[in-house]
Amino acid sequence: MHVGYGYTPGQINGGAVSFYEWGIAHGKWHPAGRGYRASPGDVAVYGLSLAGTPSAAHVAIVTHDPPGRRGPDVVNGDGDRTGFSVVETGTDQVRADAGHHHSTLAGYVSPP
Numbered sequence: 001m002h003v004g005y006g007y008t009p010g011q012i013n014g015g016a017v018s019f020y021e022w023g024i025a026h027g028k029w030h031p032a033g034r035g036y037r038a039s040p041g042d043v044a045v046y047g048l049s050l051a052g053t054p055s056a057a058h059v060a061i062v063t064h065d066p067p068g069r070r071g072p073d074v075v076n077g078d079g080d081r082t083g084f085s086v087v088e089t090g091t092d093q094v095r096a097d098a099g100h101h102h103s104t105l106a107g108y109v110s111p112p
Contacts (some may be wrong), residue, residue, distance in 0.1 A: 003112060016056035019043050023109035031107040038065035038072045038108045046096040047103025057103035058096045063089070070094040071105050 003022070004011040010025055012018045023029035023045075030036035038044065040063055047057025060076035071094030075087060095102040 016045065016059045017048070017054050019059050019109045020045050020048055020056055020106070021054065023107075026112070028110040028112070029107060030110065032105045034107075036108060037067075038062040039110070040064065041111050042072075043109040043111075044072055044074055044093065044096075045106045045109060048106035056106065060090070060093065060096060062108065072108075 005013060007013055010022065012022050020029065023043075030038075030042075042062040042065075044060045044062055045056050046059070047055075049055045058076070060074035062072045063075055065072040069092045071092050073089070073091045074093045074096075075089050076096075090096070094105050096105070
């Protein structure tokens with residue numbers, strides 16, 4: 001399956017919410033807390049708001065989701081700490097640093 005980059009329905013772009021919208025459109029969205037165990041390569045979506053215009057604060061790529069934890073281990077590009085995008089890793093990431101606040105894990109999008 002081809003995943004297009006852009007701003008039309010069914011495409012993923014730089015907006016974190018586009019991953020959620022793509023996941024919903026393709027049956028690949030898995031809400032947090034519903035028993036889904038994330039796989040390496042899944043996209044973790046944080047700070048999802050569906051009120052008014054949908055938005056999400058942050059996304060990260062899952063590297064591991066061990067049993068017994070509230071959140072996955074992830075890797076992501078995060079420019080909030082240095083002013084430049086750097087690769088960061090995190091363990092048990094039920095909350096992500098997204099700007100000036102922490103955002104809660106909303107769910108996962110599986111790749112095609």
